[in-house]
Every structure is written in structure tokens, then in C-alpha cells.
Amino acid sequence: MDDTLHHNSMQERLNLRINHLRALEAEAIHVMREVAAEFERPALLFSGGKDSIVMVRLAEIAFRPARFPFPLVHVDTGHNFPEVLTFRDELAAKLGERLVVASVQEAIDQGLAAEDPGPEPSRNRAQIPTLLHAIETHGFDALFGGARRDEEKARAKERMLSFRDAFGQWDPRNQRPELWSLYNGKIRTGEHIRAFPLSNWTELDVWQYIALEGIDIPSIYFSHEREIVMRRGLICPISDFFPVREGETSERKTVRFRTVGDMTTTAGVESPARTAEDIVAEVAAARTSERGARLDDKTSEAAMEDRKKEGYF
Amino acid sequence: MTLATTAPAFDRDAYLRMDLLRLLTCGSVDDGKSTLIGRLLYDSKTVFEDQIDAVKQATLRRGGEGADLALLTDGLRAEREQGITIDVAYRYFATPRRKFIIADCPGHVQYTRNMATGASTANLAIVLVDARHGVTEQTRRHAFIASLLRIRHLCLVVNKMDLVDWDEGRFEQIRADFEDYAARLDIHDVAFIPASALQGDNIVQRSTHTDWYGGPTLLHHLEHVHIASDRDLIDPRLPVQWVIRPQTEDDPDYRAYAGQIAAGVFRVGDEVCAMPSGFLSKVKSIRIGEQQLDQAAAPQSVAIELEGDIDIARGDLLCRPNNKPQVGQDLDAMLVWMHDQPMTPGKKYAIKHTTRWGKCMVTDLRYRMDIQTLSRDTESQQLALNDIGRVRLRTTTPLLFDPYRVCRETGSFIIVDEVTQGTVGAGMILGEAD
Numbered sequence A: 001m002d003d004t005l006h007h008n009s010m011q012e013r014l015n016l017r018i019n020h021l022r023a024l025e026a027e028a029i030h031v032m033r034e035v036a037a038e039f040e041r042p043a044l045l046f047s048g049g050k051d052s053i054v055m056v057r058l059a060e061i062a063f064r065p066a067r068f069p070f071p072l073v074h075v076d077t078g079h080n081f082p083e084v085l086t087f088r089d090e091l092a093a094k095l096g097e098r099l100v101v102a103s104v105q106e107a108i109d110q111g112l113a114a115e116d117p118g119p120e121p122s123r124n125r126a127q128i129p130t131l132l133h134a135i136e137t138h139g140f141d142a143l144f145g146g147a148r149r150d151e152e153k154a155r156a157k158e159r160m161l162s163f164r165d166a167f168g169q170w171d172p173r174n175q176r177p178e179l180w181s182l183y184n185g186k187i188r189t190g191e192h193i194r195a196f197p198l199s200n201w202t203e204l205d206v207w208q209y210i211a212l213e214g215i216d217i218p219s220i221y222f223s224h225e226r227e228i229v230m231r232r233g234l235i236c237p238i239s240d241f242f243p244v245r246e247g248e249t250s251e252r253k254t255v256r257f258r259t260v261g262d263m264t265t266t267a268g269v270e271s272p273a274r275t276a277e278d279i280v281a282e283v284a285a286a287r288t289s290e291r292g293a294r295l296d297d298k299t300s301e302a303a304m305e306d307r308k309k310e311g312y313f
Numbered sequence B: 001m002t003l004a005t006t007a008p009a010f011d012r013d014a015y016l017r018m019d020l021l022r023l024l025t026c027g028s029v030d031d032g033k034s035t036l037i038g039r040l041l042y043d044s045k046t047v048f049e050d051q052i053d054a055v056k057q058a059t060l061r062r063g064g065e066g067a068d069l070a071l072l073t074d075g076l077r078a079e080r081e082q083g084i085t086i087d088v089a090y091r092y093f094a095t096p097r098r099k100f101i102i103a104d105c106p107g108h109v110q111y112t113r114n115m116a117t118g119a120s121t122a123n124l125a126i127v128l129v130d131a132r133h134g135v136t137e138q139t140r141r142h143a144f145i146a147s148l149l150r151i152r153h154l155c156l157v158v159n160k161m162d163l164v165d166w167d168e169g170r171f172e173q174i175r176a177d178f179e180d181y182a183a184r185l186d187i188h189d190v191a192f193i194p195a196s197a198l199q200g201d202n203i204v205q206r207s208t209h210t211d212w213y214g215g216p217t218l219l220h221h222l223e224h225v226h227i228a229s230d231r232d233l234i235d236p237r238l239p240v241q242w243v244i245r246p247q248t249e250d251d252p253d254y255r256a257y258a259g260q261i262a263a264g265v266f267r268v269g270d271e272v273c274a275m276p277s278g279f280l281s282k283v284k285s286i287r288i289g290e291q292q293l294d295q296a297a298a299p300q301s302v303a304i305e306l307e308g309d310i311d312i313a314r315g316d317l318l319c320r321p322n323n324k325p326q327v328g329q330d331l332d333a334m335l336v337w338m339h340d341q342p343m344t345p346g347k348k349y350a351i352k353h354t355t356r357w358g359k360c361m362v363t364d365l366r367y368r369m370d371i372q373t374l375s376r377d378t379e380s381q382q383l384a385l386n387d388i389g390r391v392r393l394r395t396t397t398p399l400l401f402d403p404y405r406v407c408r409e410t411g412s413f414i415i416v417d418e419v420t421q422g423t424v425g426a427g428m429i430l431g432e433a434d
């Protein structure tokens, strides 16, 4: 974190007036500590995306100078942006925390997951059995996820602590009421929970917090030049997994990405934003919601609800 | 897809001045709650183009035209049609002054349970009435639950004023009816706003039909209602959540007590008392992450180091020696029941209060509250789903509590079924049983 940022952030903290970001921060840290205290084997789902990076920052505030009471878990689809994988490894090394990688490719090779046969192959579905396998292998009983309620209508009713049965399924009828800041972390054998400390954050809050705290994020979030192809009006990155098809021509464009999903399912936006502060300004003025730029959500309007029931993050 | 490039210049100071207001919206079916929320989101420019497109398409599919703003939040509608459990949904919007979290509580079967959930964290409740129907049973019920959960600010939005020709007399009559009722409840700050959610009058834009009304628009009220002094800065309480002990070469002896300050201010050098042991110590340092602070206040999540070597664990509480919570095992409380299986006195449950778990038993159901009539039913033998009652409770471990009316955080608890592990009840402590 650079010095001026650090100074600003400290000045602002010394004031007893709690602004919205600090209120959200305090709430998220409270949730993380409750989950760490009430569960035997928590883990933090780390995608390399900005939300999971913010969670890592919150974990530092919650638990330092001690080690995190949980490892980071990355579900590696094999289709990730290479920039994000590098970022992930460097961050884990810098933190000195344990990183568990659950590989979708391995799960496919072992017959636990299947490759998507569709014309626009996505490994989103294959992440589900991969993750559930990792949960079973490591005996995780609580997974921190970076999901926010503002992302999607289906998430507006999601709890901070969301219960999954022994098959990893989410039962919308069987979620517990959450009152005050009293979280019920009791589960039965085989059940586990997803904990969403950022539930009450919006995309803008996340970006403001990244700017305020001077948090490092992968370079693909910022404006850069790359080889892309236009499909259905979306800017699609070219990669080995997502090559140019017949009849298409690729071009170089200055773009950035608003989420860091698979290269096969994440569309870019044309944007000159080079810093977190530029992005705050851009998001504040944006007219297209974040998930609008994810190819896999367009497949079906109810896609999110379906995936959630199956144990998707 | 291109993003607007004419973004306003980044203004860090502006968003660092924003605070957070949590609010709850309640109203009977068809009073216009979805339209009102849609209007707030839309007029405050929280809604994105692709979302508006989706709403326009959905409006067309339903045979309407334009954008039916109620559809922006139509998740609940679909559920109602499918008969799925109706639940609190959370929505977000912000203006340059404040960020708002709306707990959108549907007004149906599960009403009490949902509203209590949404109300538990709210600073303010918007109660909607239809100008044609005025104050109804439902309105009184909303106001009662808001006061029970101690929401400090209430805003009665008299909606559909367009359907009563913007009649001032009608508005004044509804105001008088409500004031009459609210006087019997513990609600002090009530605002009244004549509005039309459908046409957008007095929601974000000032109405041209209400010359006779001198008050603010709803959004203006939400942006300016004074909530800073709702925070208790007098009675320091820190329920310990987690003990930070690195035991590394760099920090062999560091030991800090981490938690979210429930109330009050802690300062470095303050004398503190650890409960329940009663050991005295002094605050050596206060940290949030790597930042050392001289003082911290509710609701900050902090790590506090103490002088000397005293043994404190999760579930303990830090306070001042001359300002302690009460300690007790026999409590009187108001209990909201949230499960199909009724609460019967004598059954054992798990109880969570601050960061402490224990077991408890309701020893006496003093009365069940009839929310329709606000009368007390002392004959009742049990509390069914959505019932509210006054109970006497015995816990296996002493609780370190304040009455709920003094402190929400140390005055509330949840009750958990020991077999299903589900949360089945929520309680507000009145005080020690006499």
C-alpha cells in the first residue's frame, strides 16, 4: 500500500464517525471471526477475483498477526487467465498461508466431472463436483465465499451463513432466519455452510474499499491491450481454449475485465480505467450491471438459481 | 459493450463521508411496496440499463407497457405464485450522502417472523398505507413489531394519494389515526409523507400536487434522518469473539481479544473489567488490522490487548469496572417464535447470546400477545409460528446482558432446536426475573 493511501486510510479511521465502508468492514470481520470460532474446518474460497481478494484483506484484519485459521481454496478450472494464477501464487506466498488447489482437469480425468459438450464450452458446471470432492477430501465444514446480494436477484435473499445439505445442495425452504448479528453455526454431520461476509457490499463498495485500502488486484482488471474477437456483441478474449472460429477475425483492443471467471466465459469491456480509483468512478457511472458481462449467465435467466441449488459458489 | 467514459472525477472524500442506514419496508399486499422500492432504486439511478431492459421485457410479457417498476424486485412475486416460503430480501442503493440497505419484508403469512428478522438490524422502518384504506390492523401490527424490535425511526408513507385526489384532509386524518395509536407504543420519531409511488410524487422528486405539505420527500428524509446519536457511546461492551495468539518468533507473547464493540467507546489506558471473572486490567492497545488506534467505538471490529496476564476466552465480555452488564440465569423476555413446531414451556433448547452458547428452558409463558388486538392472552399454553409472547427463561450458564431497550447487541438472543439445529426463536431481554 503506498504511503499517501495508507495515510488517508488512517486519518479516516481515527475518526469515531463510522462511514459505510468501515461499517461493512466491521460486519464482515465479525462474520469471519464467528465462523472461524464456530466451525472446525473452515476454508476461504479464493478465485483470484476482487471479491475474494477483499475477503483475504478482511481475514488479515481479523486474524493478524496470527495465521489465518483456515486455508485458501482455489477451484482451478484450467481455463483461468494466466495473470490471475500468477497473482494467486504470489499472494499466497506473500501471506504465508496454505493454498489448496482443486483442479477441474483432474476431476474430469478421474471421472468426477464431465466436460461441457456445448458449442461454447464452459467449465462452470464442472466446478461443482470438483469443489464438492475437495470439501469431502478435506472435511471442510464452512467455506467463505465472496458472493454479494446485489449481484443477482436470486441472491437477494441469501443468508450470511447459507446451509448446504450432505449433497452440497442449497434448499431455499430450509434456510435459517438471521437476526441481529447472532449467527447460528450449528450443523449436523455431513452438512456444511457457505459464509458470505460481503453479502451487504455492492460492486461499488468493493471498488471503493480496494481504492481506500490500496489493495493489489490482478492486472486484467485494468485497461490493457489484447487480442479479442467480437461475438454476439461481446468482447471475448482469445486463448488456447477459446480460439478464433472460422469466419471470425480477431482484433487488438484496449479492454479490461470486470470479473475474473474463465477465459471462455468472461467478456471484456472497453475502458480506459487504469487504477482502482478510475474504476470507482467508472462503476459509479456505469449503465450495465456486472453480471451482464458474463457469458454463462445469459444462457438462462434462471441459471444462477439452478447453479446455487446444485452447490455452485 | 462500452461503459460511460464521462465518469465524474474520483472523489475519495465524498464517499468517505457517506454513512450507512439500514431500513425496513413493510406494507400489506398491494399497498405499493414493490413499486416504492423500484421507484427509489430507479430514481436514485441504482438501476442499470440491462436491468431496466429486462423489466421492460417482463412488463410486455405480462401485457403491460413501459417499465413496471414493481418488477425490479419481483423475486417475491414469483415465489408467491409457486407457494415457496416467503422471505426477507435485501436491496441496496446509495446517494452521495448515504448507502442504504433495504430489508424488504413481504406482508403475508410468515409476516412476524420476516419482519422481526428485517427489523432486528434496521435503523428505520417505512410503513406503507394505502390512502384509500388508511390505518389498518396490518399497519398497527407493523408499528407494534417495529417498536418491539426498537427501531428508532418510523416513516409512515401514505401511498396512492393520486387515488384520493391529493386530499390534505385524508392525509391529516390518517396521520391523526396513526399518532393516536403510536402514542401507546415506544416510538418517538415518526415522519408522515403523502406520496404516489407509481407516479413518483414525493419519493425522490417533490410532488406538484402537495402545496399543503411542507415536509421532505421520502429520499430526502432517508438521507437526513439523524442516526448518529442512536449509537450508544456511553456503556462500553465488547463480547470476546476470538483470541488472537500468534505464538510466533516475532510475536511470542502477543495476545489480543477480538470482537465487534457492541456499545460504547474503549480507549487505550482505560480500566476494564473482564466478565464473568471480574478481573481488572487496562487497555494496552487497540488495533484494527495493522493500524493502532487510541480509541474505538461501536460497531467497530477490533483487537484489544490488555495489561498483565489475565485469562479471557470467547464468550467473555469486556466492560468498565463501574459500568457492567447484568449477570443472570433467570430472565424475562419477549420471544418471537419462528418455527412450525410450537414452543412449549419445559422443553430444552440451545441459546446463543452475544458470543456465548448455552442451554435454556422456558419456565413460564406469561402471556401470548394477540397482535391483532394488542391484547394479552394469559391462557395460552404455547407459542406457535409467528406468535410473540412474554416468557420467563432459565439458562444453564449465566448471561452477561443489558435490557434490550438499552442495548440491542447484549439484549438479544436466538433459540435453536437441539435436534434440527435450526433457529426457532428470537428473544429480547426485558430484565432479570423478579
Ligand SMILES: Nc1nc2c(ncn2[C@@H]2O[C@H](COP(=O)(O)OP(=O)(O)O)[C@@H](O)[C@H]2O)c(=O)[nH]1
Pocket (backbone or CB within 6 Å): B027, B028, B029, B030, B031, B032, B033, B034, B035, B036, B070, B159, B160, B161, B162, B163, B195, B196, B197, B198, B199
Ligand atoms: N394509483 C396508484 N397505484 C399504485 C401506487 N403505488 C402502487 N400502485 C399500484 O398498486 C398495485 C400494487 O403495487 P405493488 O407495488 O405491486 O404492491 P405490493 O404488493 O405492496 O408490492 C400495482 O398495480 C401498482 O401499480 C400509487 O402510488 N398510485
